Amino acid sequence: MSEAPLLEVTDLVKHFPIKSGILIDREVDQVRAVDGISFSIPRGQTLGLVGESGSGKSTACRAVLQLIKPTSGSVRFEGQEIAGLSRRQMRPLRRQMQMIFQDPYASLNPRKRVGQIVGDPLKRQKVASGSDLRKRVQELLERVGLASEHYNRFPHEFSGGQRQRIGIARALALQPKLVIADEPVSALDVSIQAQIINLLDDLQDEFGLTYLFVAHDIGVVRHISDRIAVMHNGKIVEHGTADQVCEHPADDYTKQLLAAVPIPDPRESRERRQGAGAAG
Amino acid sequence: MAIDPQPEALAAGGPDAAFPPAPEGVSGERGPWYLAYKRFIRNRLAVAFLILFFLIIVFVLAAPLWANNVAHTGPNQSHTLEKLHVNGEVHEVVTPEGRPIGPQWFGAGGKFFLGADSRLGRDEMVRLMYGGRTSLFIGVVSGLITTIAAVILGLLAGYYKGWVDAIIARTLDILWSLPVLLFGIALGVSLAVGGLKIGPLTIEGGSIWIPIFVISIFTVPYIARPIRGEVLALGEKEFVEAAIAQGAGSLRVMFGEILPNLASTIIVFFALNIANNMLFEAALSFLGAGVQPPNSSWGTMISIGEELLTTQPLLAIIPGVMILMTVLSLNIVGDGLRDALDPRSKVRLEARAGMVEREGASV
Incomplete structure (x- = not known):
């Protein structure tokens, strides 16, 4: 890795204050949602971030994208420090980093047509307008496996998997370098999960994307990731290549996560459970 | 979906109903407003x-039309001392005791349709x-x-x-x-x-x-x-x-x-x-x-x-x-x-x- 990584996160911390008091709020405690995590992603690679619900994965995503202000730490994108930049200062950088959201029902504005949802980022960043905009949006829709006729539909006319495809088209509209996918398949059923992951995989090759891929299911992450970081209680407990983490987990928590991955063959499943028991 | 009792779900085009894609002209109308309009129209009481x-x-x-063409008076015009001819009889718009004339309906050609008010004999x-x-x-x-x-x-x-x-x-x-x-x-x-x-x-x-x-x-x-x-x-x-x-x-x-x-x-x-x-x-x-x-x-x-x-x-x-x-x-x-x-x-x-x-x- 002679080239500088696209994204470099160092000691990122996000604490949420717990306030209490009758008239004047005072801080009584903190939730350490993200408690000093560091990782870096080289250009064109995928880092899988795994952990249980509440381990701070989503908070970490939002803190990286500056959707919430990190308490401390550094986030470097192409060598430029972005932690602590104001919303206005971030605006030109937003073209380069986009997010795919977890809930395909809450992440699409129900009052907007698909064409608007996918086209708004292009309009906002003044990339395209008019008939050019429409053409580009329709191309995007077709690229993610929807039809260009879906341009005038509303989100409620689509299924969860289709909605997630709309979300992916929206994230790709600005041709970003980095895509942060916050549990993009958790809300979908298994057969559709595979389709979406394969789509993301294809898109990565096609557009040279760099992914930060978040999931609670290590089985899902293994398929798509070059490296995996395991997060627990706001900290990264294990970090390594995908094979290394999955085949030779060093941390107990990682072993538990791996043991929770369902295996289609019951015999193999039984063997592994016994193996995990002997190791732990 | 097949035994769905509520028709709006069908109108909404649940995912399976909406595909294969409908012609473009139709799809544009199925927005949230269209659904709301459909639901409102079914509510007979509200429509009534x-x-x-x-x-x-x-x-x-229609106030000026009625005032100019039927009642021939304005809303603030006083008729206290006038007399009104109804079916050959003559009534005072407001009696000396201060009692205004009651509803005449069309008896006086639409004048004082609902009578006059108490103070100034206005229509x-x-x-x-x-x-x-x-x-x-x-x-x-x-x-x-x-x-x-x-x-x-x-x-x-x-x-x-x-x-x-x-x-x-x-x-x-x-x-x-x-x-x-x-x-x-x-x-x-x-x-x-x-x-x-x-x-x-x-x-x-x-x-x-x-x-x-x-x-x-x-x-x-x-x-x-x-x-x-x-x-x-x-x-x-x-x-x-x-x-x-x-x-x-x-x-x-x-x-x-x-x-x-x-x-x-x-x-x-x-x-x-x-x-x-x-x-x-x-x-x-x-x-x-x-x-x-x-x-x-x-x-x-x-x-x-x-x-x-x-x-x-x-x-x-x-x-x-x-x-x-x-x-x-x-x-x-x-x-x-x-x-x-x-x-x-x-x-x-x-x-x-x-x-x-x-x-x-x-x-």
Whole structure:
């Protein structure tokens, strides 16, 4: 890795204050949602971030994208420090980093047509307008496996998997370098999960994307990731290549996560459970 | 899906119904507004009262036609000393004892259709039509002012939270805790006498803008509070984050992303607020703090008619019934709109769409 990584996160911390008091709020405690995590992603690679619900994965995503202000730490994108930049200062950088959201029902504005949802980022960043905009949006829709006729539909006319495809088209509209996918398949059923992951995989090759891929299911992450970081209680407990983490987990928590991955063959499943028991 | 009892789910085009893709012209119409319209049309009661409301509007808009062509008099024209020829008999419009003539219907060619009012022998029907204009105008205009102000305040409070919210919400609380009618009367009376001057804007004493102003201020909290709550909830949605992640500014998020989702709430509250404002206006006018003489409104007509409640009860009852019908129709239409636009029914629809996919529909 002679080239500088696209994204470099160092000691990122996000604490949420717990306030209490009758008239004047005072801080009584903190939730350490993200408690000093560091990782870096080289250009064109995928880092899988795994952990249980509440381990701070989503908070970490939002803190990286500056959707919430990190308490401390550094986030470097192409060598430029972005932690602590104001919303206005971030605006030109937003073209380069986009997010795919977890809930395909809450992440699409129900009052907007698909064409608007996918086209708004292009309009906002003044990339395209008019008939050019429409053409580009329709191309995007077709690229993610929807039809260009879906341009005038509303989100409620689509299924969860289709909605997630709309979300992916929206994230790709600005041709970003980095895509942060916050549990993009958790809300979908298994057969559709595979389709979406394969789509993301294809898109990565096609557009040279760099992914930060978040999931609670290590089985899902293994398929798509070059490296995996395991997060627990706001900290990264294990970090390594995908094979290394999955085949030779060093941390107990990682072993538990791996043991929770369902295996289609019951015999193999039984063997592994016994193996995990002997190791732990 | 097959045994779905609710037809709107089918109209919505659940995922399996919507594919393979319908022709483009059709698909564009299946928006949330189209669904709401379908649901509203099915509500017969609301549609009937919507028609009633339109009839009332036509009735008051026709005031000059009736006044010029049928009654041949104006709303403020006195006929105290005149005599009226009905079927060869001669009646005094107002007897020396001060008793006005009763309803003549078409006996005098449409003159004094509902009789004359107690003080100056003015044509009650003409006053009713012109008074309705005033009442509805005050209701609608103050409703517009209230709604616009409430939406802006609610958006600011709910979006920025923190100290912006604290200031706006506490101000609304204070406004809400005042004894509205009492305060309104005090303000109405003092302004009606002295007029109002804010910067370049001057409102004279007897102007109907005074009750509009008073009513608008006091009804803002009733809309701003629920809007603020809804903005707070919508602000947490991921589509707002998505817009920020694309580089949208605060104003863009508030007015481009959140406001369209408030539209149904705003429409319902607007309809109900007009009704509420008309009652407020009637109360203020009845107590002399609203529309000032010689102008008429339904509230002032009840106030004047009340003097002769024992001998000519219709003078107070008719404007009362007009207020009742207008407010009732607005309330029922408002409720119908709420049922048609209810966000919860939208949630139901979405939950069902999700279920269908879990059963294994196409992606």
